[in-house]
Amino acid sequence: MDDPDVRPLFPRPLRPRELVALDVLAGLGYAFVLVVNSPDRHSAAAWALVAAMTLPLAVRRRWPLPVFCLVAVASVAAMALGVAREPLAAAAYALYPVALTTRRRRWEPTAAIGALTVGALLLAVLGGVAAAPEARRIVETVVLGSLALGGAWTIGRAVRERRAYAARRAEQAAEHAVTEERLRIAREMHDVVSHTLSLIGVKAGVAAHVADRRPEEALEALRVIETTSRQALTEMRHMLGVLRTAPGAGTGDTGADTGALSPAPGLAALPDIAERAAAAGVRVDLDVRVTDGLPPALELAVHRIVQESVTNVVRHAAPAACRVLVDDEGGQVRVEVTDDGPGRRVLPAGPPGHGVIGMRERVAAYGGVFTAGPLPGGGFRVLARLPLEEERT
Known part of the structure; x- marks a missing residue:
């Protein structure tokens, strides 16, 4: 040094x-x-x-x-x-x-x-x-x-x-930085794909169930699937854009599309999560009490924690009501996602998922505290506390 x-x-x-x-x-x-x-x-x-x-x-x-x-x-x-x-x-x-x-x-x-x-x-x-x-x-x-x-x-x-x-x-x-970047992108890709495919799977099931009796409802479900998939493709395109070593490198591209890359999602994108979850049968009550702006990296972490938590509600507890609380009191960002569905999560067959693991890793990267588990009176809660003072200074 x-x-x-x-x-x-x-x-x-x-x-x-x-x-x-x-x-x-x-x-x-x-x-x-x-x-x-x-x-x-x-x-x-x-x-x-x-x-x-x-x-x-x-x-x-x-x-x-x-x-x-x-x-x-x-x-x-x-x-x-x-x-x-x-x-x-x-x-x-x-x-x-x-x-x-x-x-x-x-x-x-x-x-x-x-x-x-x-x-x-x-x-x-x-x-x-x-x-x-x-x-x-x-x-x-x-x-x-x-x-x-x-x-x-x-x-x-x-x-x-x-x-x-x-x-x-x-x-x-440099190799360590590349490995860390690959892990970060893999985590982001998992969050996007898991959230999107969960919604698409729910709506596809609805469409298949009511296709014969209520074709108009099946058509609405297909519209939701189309909108959700387009949004996911756009976000993945923006995410993969950061993998380019230079504008147009090796592709003949002139780099004209680099300006179309949008910033990483943050608190402003939380209503979109609630809207997509509502289309899958989960009513989300969103309560954001952040008085000052958060750093972009911390906003991205909060967004992904909320996205993964709501995705798990859609996947395992729909139809259900869900409450999302984000506040920045006491020198920390508190993210709490609760639902009134069955407290026990029945995971699908196959390898264990990485949703809770990914959220725990995100919180640990900021030196925070993460808990997730069923509530005594029913339902499930995800609670994350991320230190704020160091991030703002």
Whole structure:
């Protein structure tokens, strides 16, 4: 997790041209240091070696390995000819992008390189070895060069591993988000399909029962089935629209229909649930006492809880009377759905339904409390309490 108190060195990631400009400045700065400290600064060979060690650094990010090889050869030649002191710093600067971009191999001794680098650092701190001045200078040059090269390689590999780890974490987070979105859409699809098919099933049964004796009532039931199915198809089309990665992606569509996607249903859509339930023989008394507006996600949760509860009444207790109460008193949203049908719910044969489970999951996602069960005097009650203060803040 990023620390909000730590400010990055740059306010934004640097562009490629800006990175090249920094490499150019670093190469020119190091060339100036080499020329000033060179014991043979007036020699043409010295100028050529200094140029070979520093100018290629400008393109080290584009051609890491060739640049490193050229700079390393020039650095060794400069060190052998005594043209420059500590010339391996340029090679270390060129080695970092090689370590950062090259694929790691199984036999690569990165840990050993890191250990040797630490040993070289300790040797440099402790003062090197006792020897003649010329030999001591050579040993110090080798030690400091090894320290620079080993440090550049180890840091480059560590940064590469960190970036790979961050990429894996980001990929896992994306997969988790996709899974959560699939579960959410599956829950929404279940609510829509279950509610709609329950109403259609009830009205189809009515139409089949009265088709011979009262054809006008059967025709009215078919009209209700048509209206309900159209509404369900529209809602499912809106819901599936969010699965598109981009307008018209892969379909040749220009995206002209994206503006037709309606917002998620909320409290304003509760009368539609009551109207459809009435068409299936369940009279719904809707009582909404929400004084202030709710967040859209919370409104959707309330809408789905009411929809699933009323659907269960239509499926298991019709004809019946149902009362729906939604209020936001006491820092929470209270959703209560009661009916006067048989308290015991007789589920159809087959796998258990997911209606109550889905409602319980919705309430649990908000840290609320959910109960559902028969009433002592008959009927059934669904009660959900969802915290409100955190959602509004």
